[in-house]
Amino acid sequence: MDTIIFALPGNEELTTKLIYKLDAEKGEAVIRHFPDGETYVRVSSDVKDKRVVLVCTLNSPDDKILPLYFLSKTVKDLGAGSVCLIAPYLSYMRQDKRFNTGEGITSAYFGRLVSGFADTLITIDPHLHRIASLSEIYYIPTQIMHAxxxxxxxxxxxxxxxxxxxxxxxxxxxxxxxxxxxxxxxxxxxxxxxxxxxxxxxxxxxxxxxxxxxxxxxxxxxxxxxxxxxxxxxxxxxxxxxxxxxxxxxxxxxxxxxxxxxxxxxxxxxxxxxxxxxxxDISDLLAQGYQHLLRDQPIM
Missing domain, CATH: 3.40.50.2020 (Rossmann fold)
Structure with a gap:
């Protein structure tokens, strides 16, 4: 199965390095906003039966998560064999308990959200404090790489x-x-x-x-x-x-x-x-993480 890699806006430079290191195809898509602020997504590459990789580091996540969700769902609808999210920075990791009455445990909620549209996840040194493993809040195979x-x-x-x-x-x-x-x-x-x-x-x-x-x-x-x-x-x-x-x-x-x-x-x-x-540069680490996920040999 061939690999095709899409850059979410702002991730183009890192994605170019990953395409070269993984000998992958460059994915072409349009992501923009309508005048009323709603997100528009159009995929012009053929993704049928391919391993799709979406590269999106998740600082300022509230602005990124909906375009990422729509792109992932779109490539799945178009026949992608799998969707891997490479998120070098993984957000919503700090609120991992209810510190004060009435607070939401947003790390768990975010993990469920991402697990609902990605099949696998690769990240770099997430902020694991009271959480021993990403598997506690993500229900998909994950690969943590260390810098x-x-x-x-x-x-x-x-x-x-x-x-x-x-x-x-x-x-x-x-x-x-x-x-x-x-x-x-x-x-x-x-x-x-x-x-x-x-x-x-x-x-x-x-x-x-x-x-x-x-x-x-x-x-x-x-x-x-x-x-x-x-x-x-x-x-x-x-x-x-x-x-x-x-x-x-x-x-x-x-x-x-x-x-x-x-x-x-x-x-x-x-x-x-x-x-x-x-x-x-951490592109080598991310490429290694993807290769290990393919071989189902996660690095601990």
Whole structure:
């Protein structure tokens, strides 16, 4: 069965890389909005009996989910053999419990929604906190790929004498792996969060690393509140200008600019979400994930 790959709007560059790496056909479709805001979808490629791959990273998901749903349903109606969603960033993972009375558990609802129109799912480092596995909320085969090695490789090639700084105790195992593979020491912050932008950060003793370049690493850079405060504190104790690295660069509001203004030397992200900070390519990881799904040999 042949593979044909469609890019949802904004995912064209990553999709082009995947088409090349997977020796796949480029899917042609029109997705636009009528004057009243409703979504229009038209598929011009032949998808009958083909493996269809839809590439759509899911930051700002509310604007993307309906066009994605319509495109998936359309190719199924046109005879596609299967539909795989490649969503490098998977949204709605944080609300995984009812924190306050009356709240919805939106991670579970979103998982059911996606499972209703995609046959398989590939993503990069989803925010698994209280959820041990995506299979708890997704009812389709899923493949999680990990960017730690790609980040380690970039650090090793681009930074002399790095010391990695993890955002909190929950990140310690992941940061330790990146540091080990990069051949660098690491420290972990003590963080207390009282709200989306109300975060208190304390830095462990860093006197031994004053001649190192601090590298702040996190899975998601959203408001960047923790990173901004950490950058300022590191600069305040005489550390070199830090480099901030995130797998998923959401950059809510002016987070990217605020990091640079706080004293970061550079902000680096993977191309899981398209942004001018993209330096680390994860297309190989996604291609590997798709090939493993085809062989039904998921990477744990």
């Amino acid at each position: 730690a090695q790609s980040i380690s490789d970039w650090i090793r090639k681009n930074i002399t004498k790095p010391v990695l700084v993890g955002p909190d105790s929950e990140s310690e195992q992941w940061v330790a792996q990146v540091a080990r593979d990069a051949g660098a020491p690491f420290v972990v912050l003590e963080k207390t969060r009282h709200g989306d932008r109300d975060v208190k950060v304390s830095i462990p003793h860093v006197e031994a690393y004053t001649d190192y370049t601090p590298v702040l690493v996190d899975d998601i850079i959203s408001t960047a509140t923790t990173m901004v405060r950490t950058v300022a504190q590191l600069r305040g104790v005489g550390m070199k200008a830090p480099i901030c690295i995130g797998i998923h660069g959401i950059f809510a509001d002016n987070a990217y600019e605020e990091l640079l203004e706080a004293g970061a030397k550079e902000v680096v992200t993977t191309n899981a979400i398209t942004h001018k900070s993209n330096r680390i």
